[in-house]
Amino acid sequence: MRIPFSALVGMVLTGGFLFIAVFAHFIAPYPIDAPVGGVWESPSASFWLGTDTIGRDILSRLIYGAQITIFVALASSVLAFSLGSFLGFLAAVKGGWVDQLLSRAVDLVMAIPALIVALVLLSVLPLNLTVLILVMGVLDSTRVFRLSRAVAADIAVMDYVEAAKLRGEKGNWVIFREILPNALSPLVAEFGLRFIFAVLFISTLSFLGLGVQPPLADWGGMVKENKDGLIYGKSAALLPAGAIAALAISVNLVADWILTRTSSLKGGRGG
C-alpha cells in the first residue's frame, strides 16, 4: 500500500510530538518554571529559542507545554470518545425512549457553541486539570455520539444484523461481532479530528486564562504570557502558536488520509 507524502509527513511529525511529550523530563534543558536568564532574551547558544516574559527558557517550556497540551487533549478526547461512542451505539441498537432521551439531550447541548457552554461552566467550577478534561470531554462527546449513532444505525439495519437477530444472537454478539468491526474505520478517523479539536479547545481556554493555570504551562497559556512582547517586536508568542498549528496540521494530514482511505474502501470513488 502506498502512503501519500503528506500523510507520511503528518505521521512523522505527530510521532515526534508524542515522543517529546512522553520524554519531556529527559529532553528539556531547563526546569519548567525557573527564571534562568534575562527577560525576552534573543536566541543564543544557552537559550536556543530565547527566554520569555520573566526570563524562563522558552524551549524547555515548549517541551513541557507539549506534554501538558497533549496529555489534556488526549485525555479529554479519549473520554469524549468512550462516552460518545458507547452512548451512540446504545442509542442506535436500543432505539425507543433510550435513543429519544439521549438524542434530545445531545441536541440541547449542541444547540449552543461548545466554547460558550465551557465559559458558562468554568465561571462556576474550580479551575484544575480534572475539571478541564471532564468539561471538554463531555462537551465533545456529543459530536462522537452523533457520528457513532449514525454509523451504527446505518449498520444496524443491514440484513446481516437482522440475520443475527433472527438466529437468536444476544446483544453482545450483535454489538461486538456484527456492528463494531464495521464501524471501526470511520470512528478511527474521527478520533484524529476529535483530538485536534481538543488541542485547539484547551489552547483557546488557556489563552483566555481559563484553562491550564500557572505554574503549569501549556502552549495556549504561553501565547497569553508572551503576547504583549509582540508589540515591541519580541516574537516569543509566535513559537507556542506555531507549535499548536504544527501539531494540529500534522494530525489533520493523517486523519484526512485515513478518512479518504475508509471512504474508498466503501467504494466511494469512481462510481
Add this chain to the structure above:
Amino acid sequence: MHPILKLLVQRIALGLLLLFAVSAVIFLGVEALPGNTAQAILGQSATPQAVANLEAKLGLDQPPLTRYFSWLGGILTGDLGKALTNGADIAQSIGQRLGNTLFLAGCAAAIAVPLAIILGLVAARYAGKWPDKVISGITLSTISLPEFVAAYFVIYLLTQLFPIFQPVAMVFPGMGFWAKLHAVALPVIVLVLVVLAHMMRMTRAAILNVMQSAYVETAELKGLSPMTIIWRHAFPNAIAPVVAVVMLNLAYLVVGVVVVEVVFGYNALGQYLVDHVTKRDLPVVQAVGLIFAAVYIFLNMAADIIGILANPRLRHPK
C-alpha cells in the same frame, strides 16, 4: 394549512422551545454545579453569617425555580439584572458592546461570504485540478488554526514585518464609520481567515454534490453550454445547501468573535463575557451566554427555514 407553512411553524416553535430549554440549562444547570456565588464574592475567609447576609441580599435564598422564572421574566422585559462585581446594570453594559460585536461580525461576514462562495465555485469548477488543489491545501492548513493563533500570526505580519495596522482595535462612541472600519481591519482579517476555510470547503462539497447528480448529466447530454448547465440546472438546486453552509458558518463566527475580541482588546460582548467568567460574575455570564446561544440558535433556524423554502418538493406539493 399549506404544508410548507406547517413545517415553518414547526421549525420556529422548535427554535423557541430550544431557546427556552437552553435558558433553563444556563440558569438551573449552573446552579446545580458545586460552587457558591456569595462565597465566591466574599472569598474563602468570609464568615458564614456574612455569606448568609449576602445571599439574602442577592435573593439567593429563594428556591432555584422561583429565581429562574423571575430571571426569565426579567429578560423578557429587558431587565438582565445587576453585575455582582460592580453592581452595574447588565442590560446597559451590554447595549453598546452588542453593537460593537455585531459591527465586527458583520464586517467579517460581508467579506467572507462572497469570497467563500466564489472560491468554492472555482474549486468545484476545477475539482481535482491545480486551482482546487491550491485552494484546498491552503484551507486545510487554516482550518487547523485556532482563532488566537491565526490572530497573532496576522498581527506579527501586519504590525511588525509590514507595519500597516495598529495591533489594538479601539472603537469608541462617536467615532466615524470609516475610522471604525480602519480600527477593526485586523480583527476582521483574522475572522475572515478563520471562517473562510470552513465555508469554502462546505460550499465546494455542496456544489460538487449537485454537479454529480443525474439531472446535470442529463443537461450535459442535452448539449447545453457549461454556463447554462450551471445557471439553470445546478444553481437553483445548490442555493439551499450553500445558504445552509453560510448560515452554519456565521454561527461559527459567533464563537470566533469571542476570542478575537480578547486578542485585540476590542471592547465588545465577547471580551465582556470572558472578563466576567474570570471574575466569576454569574449573572453577567448567564445573560451574555444566553445572548450568544440565541444568536446561534437563530442562525441555525434560519438555515433550516431557507432549506425548507428552497425545496421544490415542499413548495409544490402533490
Add this chain to the structure above:
Amino acid sequence: MADDLLLDIKGLVIEATAYPPGEPPKEVTLVHGVDLQLQRGRVLGLIGESGAGKSTIGLSAMAYGRGGVRLTGGTIRLNGREIRTAGPQALRALRGKEVTYVSQSAAASFNPAKRLMEQVIETSLSHGIMGKAEAEARARALFRKLGLPNPDTFGERYPHQVSGGQLQRAMTAMALCPKPDLVIFDEPTTALDVTTQIDVLAAIKEAIRDTQVAALYITHDLAVVAQVADDIMVLRHGRMVELGTTDQIINAPREDYTRALVSVRSLEHAEKTPAPPVLQVANVTARYRGTNFDVLKNVSIDLPAGQTLAVVGESGSGKSTLARAITGLLPPTSGRITFAGRVLSNDVKGRSKDDLREIQMIYQMADTAMNPRQTVGTIIGRPLEFYFGLKGAERDRRVQELLDQIEMGKGFAQRYPAELSGGQKQRVCIARALAAKPKLIICDEVTSALDPLVADGILKLLLNLQAESHVAYLFITHDLATVRAISDKIAVMFKGAVVRYGQKSDVLAPPYDDYTDLLLSSVPEMELGWLERVIEHRRMASAGN
C-alpha cells in the same frame, strides 16, 4: 444504402480507471473493439448481463463517457461525421439535437426545481430547432401519444408530482421533442413494476414507430428487447457475441451464450401433490408501529413440508411484509402462525431457539446479508456453533460439507464476501441457512438482483437441495417465470391481501381474476409480437366491459 447509414462505429475501445479497495488504481478495458452499424429509422437492441458494456457502448453514440470512462480507440461516425475525437463545441451541437437519451431512472434525471414542460422543450429552443409555441405544441402532442394523463396541463407539473412510470414517458417525450435522428434508450423500463412496464414499453414502441426515429435500445431482458427491436446485438464482457435480426436471435440463436440467454426462463418443475402443512398462517393482519394502515390484511396460507409456496406481487403488495410477520420481526396485530404443529409467538423475542433454528431466511441482496468483516467460514460456521455447539475441526469439516453442497469447492472458507461473485455470495447465504438444518427457508427475492444465467443456477441449486433435505420454501418474488420454475403452490398478493391462492396448476389456469390476469399477461414473453397481442387483448377486454 450508404445514405441511410446513421451511426457507424468501428473498432471501438473504451477504457476506465478502476479504484480497487486497498490497491493502487489500475486501467481496465471495458469495451474491446466493437463494430456497430445502425440505419435510419431502425431499432437495434443491445443486450447483455451486467459488465457487458452495453450502456457504455450506447452512450458512445453521443461520444459521452460516464464517470471518467474514456473512449480511447476506433471511430464513431454519426451522420457521416467522426465524433469520437470531436471537440466540446461540436459535441454540444449534436447532443440533444441529433442524438438524445432516455435513462433508466427518469426520477433522478429530471431537475427537481423546474417544471416538466420547461425541461422537455429546452433543447428544441437552445438548439434553435423550433420556436417556443411550436415546441410546446409538439410536447403536448407527444404527451398525448405517450398516454400521459391530461396531456395539455401535464407539463405544468414538477417531476416529484408525477409517478415513476409517467416520468419515464415524460423523459421519452423530452428525447423525441427536438426531432432527433437517434434516441438511446438505456434500460428505460427496468426500474418499473411489471404491470407498469408493459404500458411504458407499448408507448415507447408506438412513439418510435410514429416518429420514424432510429434507436439503440439497451436492456438486460431479452424478452423486452424482442418486442421493440428490429435487430439485436448480444454483448458479453465488452465484446460482441452475436448480431442478427430479432427473429433469428430469438428463434435460431447461433452462439451457445445466446442460446443460454434465450432458454434461461424455461426452467420447469413438476408440482408436488398436496400434503399436510408445516407452516400455517391464519388470518394474519399487521401494521407498522405508529401507522393506522394495515399492510397485511387477513392473510391465510398453508405451506406443506418439503414444498414451495411462491408469494407473488408487485412492490407494495405486502409480500416482504408477510415474511417479516412470519419471522416475528413485525408481530401481527391479529391472527395466528402455526409451525410444525406448535403455535409460534408473534414476536421474535418470544420464540425458542428451535423455533428460530427451524425457520431460516435468505435475502435479496447477498451483499448486505453477510458481514463484510467475517470470512465465509465464520459466516457458515456460526449457526453450527450457535445451534449445535460444533467447534474446531468438527465445525470446519461441516462447513466444507456445506460448501460442497452449494457446489463451491475448497479454499472458500478463508475468503471474505468482497472476494466472491454475486452468485457465489448468494450460495454462501444458502449454505448459512442450511447449516441450521431448517424445516423452512424464507427466500425473499433471492434471484432478482442476479443476472439471468446466474439466477437460473441458484434456482436449480434450491430445487436440488429441496429434493435432498426435504426443506420447505416460502419463495417471495415479483417474477412469474421464477414462480413457474420453482413453486408447488402460489399466493398472489395485491395491496396487502391474498387475491388468489392454490396449487400452481390451478392458479396459473383460467379463469383469472382481474389482477392476476393483468399480472400474468404483463410478463414479457420471449416471442415476437407478444406485446401487440397483449395490448390488443386488453383493448378487447375493456371494450367488452
